[in-house]
Amino acid sequence: MTAPQDNPLPKLGIIAGGGALPARLASAAQTAGRAVFVVKLDGHANDADLDAYPNVTARLGAAAKILDAMRTNDCRDVVLAGKVKRPSFSAMRPDWRAAKLLMKVGMKALGDDGLLRLVGEELEREGFRLVGAHEILTDLAVPEGVLGKVSPDDQAMTDAKHGLGVARILGQADVGQGCVVQQGLVLALEAIEGTDEMVRRSAQYRRDGVGGVLVKSSKPQQDKRLDLPAIGLTTVDEAHQAGLRGIALLAGGTMIIDREAVIARADALGMFIIGLRDADGKDGHGV
Amino acid sequence: MTAPQDNPLPKLGIIAGGGALPARLASAAQTAGRAVFVVKLDGHANDADLDAYPNVTARLGAAAKILDAMRTNDCRDVVLAGKVKRPSFSAMRPDWRAAKLLMKVGMKALGDDGLLRLVGEELEREGFRLVGAHEILTDLAVPEGVLGKVSPDDQAMTDAKHGLGVARILGQADVGQGCVVQQGLVLALEAIEGTDEMVRRSAQYRRDGVGGVLVKSSKPQQDKRLDLPAIGLTTVDEAHQAGLRGIALLAGGTMIIDREAVIARADALGMFIIGLRDADGKDGHGV
Numbered sequence: 001m002t003a004p005q006d007n008p009l010p011k012l013g014i015i016a017g018g019g020a021l022p023a024r025l026a027s028a029a030q031t032a033g034r035a036v037f038v039v040k041l042d043g044h045a046n047d048a049d050l051d052a053y054p055n056v057t058a059r060l061g062a063a064a065k066i067l068d069a070m071r072t073n074d075c076r077d078v079v080l081a082g083k084v085k086r087p088s089f090s091a092m093r094p095d096w097r098a099a100k101l102l103m104k105v106g107m108k109a110l111g112d113d114g115l116l117r118l119v120g121e122e123l124e125r126e127g128f129r130l131v132g133a134h135e136i137l138t139d140l141a142v143p144e145g146v147l148g149k150v151s152p153d154d155q156a157m158t159d160a161k162h163g164l165g166v167a168r169i170l171g172q173a174d175v176g177q178g179c180v181v182q183q184g185l186v187l188a189l190e191a192i193e194g195t196d197e198m199v200r201r202s203a204q205y206r207r208d209g210v211g212g213v214l215v216k217s218s219k220p221q222q223d224k225r226l227d228l229p230a231i232g233l234t235t236v237d238e239a240h241q242a243g244l245r246g247i248a249l250l251a252g253g254t255m256i257i258d259r260e261a262v263i264a265r266a267d268a269l270g271m272f273i274i275g276l277r278d279a280d281g282k283d284g285h286g287v
Numbered sequence: 288m289t290a291p292q293d294n295p296l297p298k299l300g301i302i303a304g305g306g307a308l309p310a311r312l313a314s315a316a317q318t319a320g321r322a323v324f325v326v327k328l329d330g331h332a333n334d335a336d337l338d339a340y341p342n343v344t345a346r347l348g349a350a351a352k353i354l355d356a357m358r359t360n361d362c363r364d365v366v367l368a369g370k371v372k373r374p375s376f377s378a379m380r381p382d383w384r385a386a387k388l389l390m391k392v393g394m395k396a397l398g399d400d401g402l403l404r405l406v407g408e409e410l411e412r413e414g415f416r417l418v419g420a421h422e423i424l425t426d427l428a429v430p431e432g433v434l435g436k437v438s439p440d441d442q443a444m445t446d447a448k449h450g451l452g453v454a455r456i457l458g459q460a461d462v463g464q465g466c467v468v469q470q471g472l473v474l475a476l477e478a479i480e481g482t483d484e485m486v487r488r489s490a491q492y493r494r495d496g497v498g499g500v501l502v503k504s505s506k507p508q509q510d511k512r513l514d515l516p517a518i519g520l521t522t523v524d525e526a527h528q529a530g531l532r533g534i535a536l537l538a539g540g541t542m543i544i545d546r547e548a549v550i551a552r553a554d555a556l557g558m559f560i561i562g563l564r565d566a567d568g569k570d571g572h573g574v
Contacts, residue, residue, distance in 0.1 A: 166460045173453045175473040186462040189476035192492055201488075205479055
């Protein structure tokens with residue numbers, strides 16, 4: 001084994017989907033003196049942000065190539081981050097390795113996160129250590145309580161709690177983890193369209209009177225080391241434009257990307273951001 | 288009491304929301320020799336279809352007016368039918384009667400169907416007999432099995448069953464009862480936007496390969512005498528345009544409006560329509 005003083009932190013492999021998170025992780029790891037290697041998922045990863053780091057591009061279905069790249073580049077720790085849209089079987093063009101994996105599980109019954117879990121399990125079987133994004137960027141996780149200067153009123157809290165219950169129920173079925181609730185009414189449910197799209201849609205169905213709340217949760221069975229639901233600056237802006245009054249997040253079960261900026265933006269717009277535990281007292285840690 | 292030969296069937300009161308169903312009920316009742324009186328819900332009911340029958344228009348919030356109209360017109364049997372969009376409290380402008388009712392329940396926590404249940408209960412408390420639309424138009428209810436000439440293949444059946452599970456879970460939370468599933472992936476979930484809107488949206492997220500399935504269920508706690516989820520000709524057309532291969536309906540827990548025409552259209556488009564029981568063997572009868 002290498003002496004710790006020569007190599008204090010093992011190299012970090014980043015399997016990168018869409019959004020800002022993968023580049024944030026790469027930057028945070030490097031700042032902490034850690035070498036990184038990035039596998040950019042073709043059609044998902046943001047090339048412009050990631051080309052500053054050693055990288056290779058691979059299709060989601062190219063399991064052998066991804067595993068080889070991680071091994072050749074000596075990445076023992078691997079983090080999966082960023083949005084990945086599950087393609088159809090044919091669009092995925094699985095290599096022999098991916099095909100074998102998919103056969104084992106059966107593509108037919110594979111939910112949205114099932115694919116991610118599969119990749120995570122395979123990495124561990126191959127001897128890699130799966131690391132959660134929140135272990136690299138420790139301010140990603142959402143704590144309990146009001147995060148900014150604005151607090152929800154009674155109606156907003158009722159809506160937030162109702163939405164959290166609905167979102168958790170959705171999660172049980174391995175579908176979306178978000179919804180918009182206004183005055184007790186669920187205006188929109190998130191499937192695979194993504195949070196921003198759902199928020200925009202909700203504006204068409206809003207009622208008169210006080211605005212609604214965006215609620216994000218995670219699935220009860222969600223592996224926290226895989227991609228947790230995340231919000232960022234865009235989410236706050238979209239929510240504001242849709243007439244929402246705030247955002248409620250499952251404490252410990254969701255992430256905020258660019259926390260300081262997100263809270264400052266919400267404050268400026270007069271919106272609240274709150275971390276809530278489940279009705280049964282659970283947070284996203286599954287304890 | 289009036290002699291049966293003079294008045295074989297008591298007059299039917301129809302509280303009419305949107306869509307084609309209220310007029311179908313009025314016509315079927317009249318054909319059966321039954322007098323009807325219609326309360327057209329302002330902003331919801333289809334005036335053109337209903338003005339052929341004795342009627343009055345009332346706001347959804349005008350509970351006293353609705354009850355008085357039913358009583359004055361000697362309607363002992365009352366059916367609630369057609370889509371009703373729950374307005375905000377202020378837009379509803381409740382009269383004293385409706386306000387009293389709403390106070391009792393609390394507007395805050397009132398889900399989408401909560402309002403309908405409330406109206407149903409109040410009618411019964413006032414001595415009316417609540418009748419289900421399927422008791423007037425007996426071919427509305429969906430039986431088990433393939434209804435047309437086209438049968439779902441294995442993938443479509445897997446999608447249909449998955450969707451039924453998801454839709455029932457949604458129903459537990461008193462939110463929508465529909466979803467679109469393609470190759471195991473839930474493309475869209477229905478909240479209050481309505482089935483047609485959800486189906487149109489799903490087309491944006493469809494994957495390559497075989498098309499998906501529209502699934503409609505009812506809520507486990509749904510009172511069958513109140514408005515059950517329904518599909519009609521428009522639904523079939525929208526589903527076809529969105530690239531879906533068929534429609535799966537909870538047997539006994541959903542309705543088809545214009546059954547013969549709907550099946551003929553589906554056959555012509557090469558689409559299947561199937562009535563399914565729940566995974567646990569239950570149908571919508573709650574037995």
